[in-house]
Amino acid sequence: MISIILRGCNGKMGRVITQMLEEDNTAVIAAGIDISRSSNNEYPVYYNFSQCNVVADVIIDFSAPVNVKEMIDFAIARGIGIVLCTTGFSKEDQLLIEEASKVIPILQSANMSMGVNLLLKLIKEATKVLVDSGFDIEIVEKHHNKKVDAPSGTALALADAINSVLNNQYEYVYDRTDIRAPRVKNEIGISSVRGGSIVGEHEIIYAGIDEVIEIKHTAYSKAIFAKGAIQAAKYLPGKPAGRYTMNDVIG
Numbered sequence: 001m002i003s004i005i006l007r008g009c010n011g012k013m014g015r016v017i018t019q020m021l022e023e024d025n026t027a028v029i030a031a032g033i034d035i036s037r038s039s040n041n042e043y044p045v046y047y048n049f050s051q052c053n054v055v056a057d058v059i060i061d062f063s064a065p066v067n068v069k070e071m072i073d074f075a076i077a078r079g080i081g082i083v084l085c086t087t088g089f090s091k092e093d094q095l096l097i098e099e100a101s102k103v104i105p106i107l108q109s110a111n112m113s114m115g116v117n118l119l120l121k122l123i124k125e126a127t128k129v130l131v132d133s134g135f136d137i138e139i140v141e142k143h144h145n146k147k148v149d150a151p152s153g154t155a156l157a158l159a160d161a162i163n164s165v166l167n168n169q170y171e172y173v174y175d176r177t178d179i180r181a182p183r184v185k186n187e188i189g190i191s192s193v194r195g196g197s198i199v200g201e202h203e204i205i206y207a208g209i210d211e212v213i214e215i216k217h218t219a220y221s222k223a224i225f226a227k228g229a230i231q232a233a234k235y236l237p238g239k240p241a242g243r244y245t246m247n248d249v250i251g
Helices: 012-021 068-078 091-100 114-133 153-164 223-235 246-250
Strands: 002-007 027-033 058-061 081-084 105-108 136-143 171-173 187-194 200-207 212-219 242-244
Touching: 002 012, 002 223, 012 027, 012 223, 027 223, 058 068, 058 223, 068 081, 068 091, 081 223, 091 105, 105 246, 114 153, 114 200, 114 212, 114 223, 114 246, 136 153, 153 187, 153 200, 223 246
Parallel strands: 002 027, 002 058, 058 081, 081 105, 105 242, 136 187, 171 187
Antiparallel strands: 136 200, 200 212
16 A cells, blocks of 8 residues: 655645546545645645654645755655655755655656557657658647736647657747748747636647647546546555656656
8 A cells, every 4th residue: 555645735736636546446645735724634744744744655745836845855765755746846946856856766758648648659759750741839838817928838848748759850830920921841830729627638749741640638627637646646556766758657
């Protein structure tokens, strides 16, 4: 049985993870960390890690990019790994994470969905074949009208995955409003749509002469991210120190 400390347990994603693990017989939440208290938790909830003395196998962090050092120090002191689902870390925080990964296992991905991470692998193979045949590449991402950043972190991760097999020679174009010229070969167009309650949709378009190939992932609920985080938490215990991603989980 994998024992988990869930940071951000009373947030939207934390509650989804809690609900999923209530029906899981291979993992359990031993404790939660959250600035918001709730009487509905069936496990102890602490305001911060300094108050927590619970023994666990791994930490899932689905909170906000603050007080990262406190969590890292806690994990290092107990020799347990961290599944980082939180995004928006500062450069300083990323340096802390990098240094900590020399001592403990840390899994960090831009998107915790198993499907999106499989998509990252698929588009690398597609790009190798199609770009040499003259296909242009465009990415279109869609999210709900409350999302404040654009493009999404996942769209950028998709673009980076594509660019990694193109020797990072391609440039990202986010807005063609002021461009009065034909599309050039070495670019990846990235477009953002915001509206309604769209959970998340990412489409990669390979446009060639007389044919178009579209590879698309649609999220219908946030449960897919919770499921991925749980799978990662089951994967990480016992692994040596280092940096891991969801690619390691899906194999």
